[in-house]
Amino acid sequence: MADFLLRIKKTDCEKVVVDADPNAEMFYKQIGFKVIGTLKSSIKERFLPIMEMKIKPSLKM
Numbered sequence: 243m244a245d246f247l248l249r250i251k252k253t254d255c256e257k258v259v260v261d262a263d264p265n266a267e268m269f270y271k272q273i274g275f276k277v278i279g280t281l282k283s284s285i286k287e288r289f290l291p292i293m294e295m296k297i298k299p300s301l302k303m
Contacts (some may be wrong), residue, residue, distance in 0.1 A: 243273060258295045267291045271300055 250258060261281050262270050271277075277294040283290055 247273075247295075254298075255298065256298050258273050258297060262291050262293050264288070264290060267293070270295075 270293045275295045277291045277293040278294045279287040281292055
């Protein structure tokens with residue numbers, strides 16, 4: 243993940259969004275991701291956190 247984040251920061255990408263496994267949510271939070279929503283899983287009553295990390299500030303106005 244560290245290598246990925248170093249590489250993505252060298253691009254024009256403004257953010258990274260992942261549909262995480264619920265058991266990996268704390269891992270992503272510890273490296274700077276925030277929960278921005280949830281996604282219903284194919285498993286009954288299970289939801290996946292949708293997580294985002296901003297890489298660069300948006301230049302859109």
